[in-house]
Amino acid sequence: MELEHLQKSLGEVCRTVRERLGLTQAQVAKQTCLAPEVYGRIERGGMMPSVPTLRKLALTLGISADVLLELSRTDVAATLAQPTPEGSLSPELRQFVRMLRGWSPGEVKRLIRVAKVLESPAEE
Incomplete structure (x- = not known):
């Protein structure tokens, strides 16, 4: 899978789950120790998070990293x-x-x- 596609997909999953949980971008950013602008870039598919940040996102959003990375x-x-x-x-x-x-x-x-x-x- 190409990096750009993976970034967009990961961002879409983060946004969908965040909205389902009723959280704002700022709330997720705070819980994952990210600047709100950085988290916004991740959701828009403009940035790939580091592995530690990916783990924090999975824990904060309560979703498997497999889902975030489109692994079956x-x-x-x-x-x-x-x-x-x-x-x-x-x-x-x-x-x-x-x-x-x-x-x-x-x-x-x-x-x-x-x-x-x-x-x-x-x-x-």
Whole structure:
């Protein structure tokens, strides 16, 4: 996922949850030890918070950091005790899946087209 998209998404989630809780930007900023202007930039998708700030936001808003970062259970293991989602794949496939995570949707679509050609039986 691109940084700009992630910033916008994180900001939208923060705003939605903050409004649902009936809090102002200033209140969230104060509880997370941020300047109100800085928190406003995060909500507008203009800034990516640091990891400690992301943790404070998750705690203040009462929402999982997974939700803030758009991670699903198919993306990551829920606990340290669980295997990673690719745990049952071969090492080569795990490496390939990790590489694909950084690709754009367009790049993935092109790869799928190539894979379908490779999958079809060879004409003799």
